Amino acid sequence: MRTIYNKIRRVSGNVIMVQAEGVGFGELAMVAAPGGSSLAEVIKIEDNRIFLQVFGGSSGISTGSEVQFLGHGLKVAFSENLLGRVFNGIGEPRDKGPRFTDNLIEITGEPVNPAKRVIPHKMIHTGIPMIDLFNSLVESQKISIFTSAGEPYNALLSRVALQAQVDIILLGGMGVRFDDYLFLKNALEEGGALTRSILFIHTAAEPVAECLMVPDLCLAVAEAFALEGKNVLVLLTDMTNFCDALKEVAISMEQVPANRGYPGDLYSQLAARYEKAVDFEEAGSVTILSVTTMPGNDVTHPVPDNTGYITEGQYYLNNGRIEPFGSLSRLKQLVNKDSREDHRAIMDGMVHLYADYQETLEKKAMGFRMSAWDNKLLDYGTAFERELLDLSVNIPLAAALDRSWQILSACFKPQETGLSSELIDKFWPVNDEKSKVDQDRA
Amino acid sequence: MITDGIIYGINKNMITVEFKGDIRQNEVAHVIIGDQRLKSEVVRIRENLADLQVFEDTKGLKRGDKVEFSGELLTVQLGPGLLGQLFDGLQNPLHKLAEQYGQFLKRGKAVAALSAEQLWLFSPALKPGAVVRAGETLGTVPEALFEHQIMVPFNLTGIYEVVEIADRAEYRVNDKIALLKDGKGNLRPLSMNFFWPVRQAVNIYQERLRPVEPLISQIRIIDTMFPVAKGGTFCIPGPFGAGKTVLQQLTSRNAQVDIVIIAACGERAGEVVETIRQFPQITDPLTGRSLMERTIIVGNTSSMPVAARESSVYTAVTMAEYYRQMGLDVLLLADSTSRWAQAMRERSGRLEEIPGEEAFPAYLESIIASFYERAGLVRLRDGRTGSVTIGGTVSPAGGNFDEPVTQATLKVVGAFHGLSRERSDARHYPAIDPLTSWSRYQSFIGSEQREMIIKLLSRANEIEQMMKVVGEEGTSIADFLIYLKGLFFDGVYLQQNGFDPVDGATSKERQSHVFELLEKIISGYFAFDNKDEARAFFQKLRLSFLNLNSAVWDSDDFSRYENQLAGLISESCQQEEDAIDITNRQAFMEQDFDSTFIRARSTRTLKDGMPLHHGDDYRGEDADDLQ
Known part of the structure; x- marks a missing residue:
């Protein structure tokens, strides 16, 4: 029987201070509160003064509330039975299924030894040309979707989840709206992917501190599966809420803020999570695709800024589509050399021409005269946007490459594309394709 | 006690x-x-x-x-066997940790940096009776490419007499190889390794010299325009995605120095993995040996404990100083110093110190300064010279250089290679911005020529901005020509395809040679009837120059493309006496040129709000994607 303490001496924000003995750093405790007890974690020890972060919030906690320490940090049950289940931010069932108590694993494991990592080499196909063709997603990559409120980022996540050929999907929701949660869950269910998914969802209505554990829970389970040889995709939405929760705790602890109120260790906190993405030499892999909403669509905001320095690239989701500029998968060159011989050339060629199109648009807007070349570019840009850039386009990589050749052949002469004649000889479509695209445009 | x-x-x-x-x-x-x-x-x-x-x-x-x-x-172990290793921030060899403890870095596990079993063939350099001081050579062992010198430990003060010294034979690092006696007659046995505190600079040399000899990185924009000297310091700030790490990797591969030490400090583990998996397979053209044999990696990546990140740069620089003491040229690349500064910030916050700007500690500047000051070209006591060159990347928040770490670093380094988002977005790699970067060191290219290029680029940039407003029609052909020349020089010389086996590394001789050729074009007088003709000419020129760039130096291809170029130039380039293009020359006439140049530099900042634009040569090589 563990001792119960009831001398709460300080309550500030979600942090309480209790006098106790023999408590370990990072240990969990149950704090009795009027609305039922809440989990709390030790975040600072000073002599016999123990500072606890109460996940359920401190509202209603009295100076005489009982605190019972559990003697261990947060753990999560790990087994195949988790598949298809939904949990909340502290790992309790959200659906009506049973609670697991077997085979508990610590949620903050040790870092992977860099000497044991391998260079990523397997592409994850998503059916979205702007990802597959232009910025391929790679197994064990960590990459974030930079977007802003109102963009269809959860729809994009669910599409990737449904189409990606991975063994297990971990979905972590932080501060998601309840209907977004239902949307994500339904999407997985309807797509038949729920049986290979595990959801840890913290909704916007729940206490803020509860979302702090979501990434750790997801990643601990993901890592355990990866060590068993599974390829796991971890989807996290939305990391900005996670950072805001960190900010709240830091301020409650009277830490000196670094940038716009965020704590100085924001980078380390994010990196500790994202670096869990790994390809084990003799086992599976963990891939992380997260959402970072940029307040005010400002990429220099501390959250996207720190994220950009950690992740291996970013997809800019803007106006309902993945921007061809700025979006970058740092690992794409590790995989796009082996997909199809024209992959790289098409990837570069199409984007360069699209950049020229953008310039022409600018010129047009300023009222300059349009040359014949400009008009070709305008045709090309419209076709590119409609047939590849649009997020609703859902075709495999090979089809996307073929479609690129069709767009090119409909708009340009071979030598105008800047592609090598070797590739043109091999892939340039015959004429009837041209007329088809022409008809489409008409 | x-x-x-x-x-x-x-x-x-x-x-x-x-x-x-x-x-x-x-x-x-x-x-x-x-x-x-x-x-x-x-x-x-x-x-x-x-x-x-x-x-x-x-x-x-x-x-x-x-x-x-x-x-x-806090110390590191110094002795033979450091080269080719991958250490964490506290000098634990990560490969050995992996062998003993598996996939993960277990808490509280440590392994000695140097193998206690490995045998080294020791050859004594002294006889009993010799008088030695700290840092002097007792003997040598072969390590990779070098005769690794076994030195009197740096922490011994005063003069010692050699009482015994081992014969030529194989020993382990902890075996006794010498016995010294100090003035009071106390005996001191020595082995092939010793420990040195990381936060203390090694200063047992004769004197520090001014760094003058250029360190050839084989990256054109650095060597020609913004050179780094052996024993100097430089920094590479840039927003994320601008190519800092790729630039560091290229430098670590191609730099012409004896030893490269990479301090991967708080950055992605994946990047360290690329280095440790690829370097053993790459042959160093200078030595014919694997690149890994001249490399040491100190990898304290972002998921590893933060406090060890703070010490990792010191671990790296101490090992660099140790090899400098053998008369070698060492290059230390720290990626990224911002993470190191952030580790200090975290520590300072937990100590509840009064914060400075952006919550960085008030002593940030002095710590950064004292770190970079550990670089230097020194003359050792036996007359040889050795150098430690330090290059650090900086990851400024929001890509804004006006932040404490960048500013503190700029005060103490000798060269600044500022990366710009604008250039990297346009895939102009390396994305070093020629208009904001600077260097205080001498290049093998004369400073007058460098100045001329800077002027050209700055003027071309101005004309480009102007053309956005007035259009091509409103630009005079003389201005247009300057613009084309700037674009051309940037495209064929400053930009370099790091993934191309030939273009990726340009030797000093080749740089001088090609630069001379370019100088002719830049200062040449061309006459064209209209802009289209001018553009077509430069496009043609550019194409054959790119061919030249990917031709092996001194090969038949190289001379063929060079002749082709010479033909193109002599076709269109006018002799000075019959230059008709007076306006062109006037545009180059220096007075008004200088004023615009200065104005352009002072108004240009790297902050946000600069219009994003793609140059005409956007179609140029995409170093990120072409291999």
Whole structure:
């Protein structure tokens, strides 16, 4: 029987201070509160003064509330039975299924030894040309979707989840709206992917501190599966809420803020999570695709800024589509050399021409005269946007490459594309394709 | 007498320890938890309480847990066998840790940096009776490409007499190889390795010299325009995605120095993995040996404990100084110093120190300065010279250079290679901005020529901005020509395809040669009837120049393309006497040119709000994607 303490001496924000003995750093405790007890974690020890972060919030906690320490940090049950289940931010069932108590694993494991990592080499196909063709997603990559409120980022996540050929999907929701949660869950269910998914969802209505554990829970389970040889995709939405929760705790602890109120260790906190993405030499892999909403669509905001320095690239989701500029998968060159011989050339060629199109648009807007070349570019840009850039386009990589050749052949002469004649000889479509695209445009 | 203490408080990786007896600032202590010993370092002492930063996860530590103070400062082991290794920030060899403990870095596990079993063939350089001082050579062992010198430990003060020295034979690093006697007759046995405190600069040389000899990185924009000298310092700030790490990797591959030490400090583990998996397979063209044999990596990546990140740059620079002491040229690349500064910020915050700008500690500048000051070209006591060159990347928040770490670094470095988002977005690699970067070192290209290029680029940039408003129609052909020349020089010389086997590394001779050729074009007088003709000419020129760039130096292809170029130039380039294009020349006439140049530089900033634009040559090589 563990001792119960009831001398709460300080309550500030979600942090309480209790006098106790023999408590370990990072240990969990149950704090009795009027609305039922809440989990709390030790975040600072000073002599016999123990500072606890109460996940359920401190509202209603009295100076005489009982605190019972559990003697261990947060753990999560790990087994195949988790598949298809939904949990909340502290790992309790959200659906009506049973609670697991077997085979508990610590949620903050040790870092992977860099000497044991391998260079990523397997592409994850998503059916979205702007990802597959232009910025391929790679197994064990960590990459974030930079977007802003109102963009269809959860729809994009669910599409990737449904189409990606991975063994297990971990979905972590932080501060998601309840209907977004239902949307994500339904999407997985309807797509038949729920049986290979595990959801840890913290909704916007729940206490803020509860979302702090979501990434750790997801990643601990993901890592355990990866060590068993599974390829796991971890989807996290939305990391900005996670950072805001960190900010709240830091301020409650009277830490000196670094940038716009965020704590100085924001980078380390994010990196500790994202670096869990790994390809084990003799086992599976963990891939992380997260959402970072940029307040005010400002990429220099501390959250996207720190994220950009950690992740291996970013997809800019803007106006309902993945921007061809700025979006970058740092690992794409590790995989796009082996997909199809024209992959790289098409990837570069199409984007360069699209950049020229953008310039022409600018010129047009300023009222300059349009040359014949400009008009070709305008045709090309419209076709590119409609047939590849649009997020609703859902075709495999090979089809996307073929479609690129069709767009090119409909708009340009071979030598105008800047592609090598070797590739043109091999892939340039015959004429009837041209007329088809022409008809489409008409 | 070892001092003991007990834990009084815990705040993440900072613990407060109650102690009795004497302890030293920065001494190493171990927290005992079960059978684990967690390494930590004293960072502040207040009466009977000491604050220690713990180099490991502090989960589960309790008040009252035992702490043992060691009396020693944080040190690294120096001796043969460092080359080719991958260490963490505390000099634990990661490959050995992996062998013993598997996939993960287990808490409290440490392994000696140098193998205790490996045998080294020692050849004595002295005879008994010789008189030696710290840093002087006792003998040598072959290590990779070098005769690794076994030196008198740097921490011995005064003069010693060699009493015994081992014969030529194989020894382990801990075997006794010499016996020294000091003035008072005390004997001191020596082995092939010793320890040196990381935070203390090695300064047992004759004198420090001014760095003058260029360090050839084989990256054109650096060597020609913004050179780095052996023994100098440089920094590479840039927003994320601008190619800092790729630039560092290329430098570590191609730089013409004896040893490269890479301090991957708080960055992505994947990047370290690329280096450790690829370097052993790459042959160094200078030596014909694997690149890994001249490389040491100190990898404290972002998921590894933060306190060890803070010490990792010191671990790296201490090893660099050790090899400098053998008369070698060492290049230390630290990626990224911002993460190191952030580690200091975290520590400072937990110590509840009064913060400076952006919560960085007030002593940030002096610490950055003293780190870069450990670089230098020195003359050793035996007359040889050795150098440590330090290059650090900086990751400024929001890509804004007006932040404490960038500013503190700029004050103390000799060259600044500023990366711009604008250039990297346009895939102009390396994305070093020629209009904001600078260097205080001498290049093998004359400073007048460099100045001319800067002027050209700055004027071309102005014309480009102007053309956005007035259009091509409103631009005079003379201005248009300058614009084309600027674009051309940038496209064929400053930009370099790092993934191309030939273009990726340009030797000094080749740079001088090609630069001369370009100079002719830049200062040549061309006459064209209209802009289209001018553009077509430069496009043609550019194409054959790119062919030249990917032709092997001194090959038949090279001379063929060179002749082709010479033909193109002589076709269109007018002799000076019959230059018709007076306006063109006038545009180059210096007075108004200088004023616009200065204005352009002062108004140009790297902050946000610069219009994003793609140059005409966007279609140019995409170093990111072409291989």
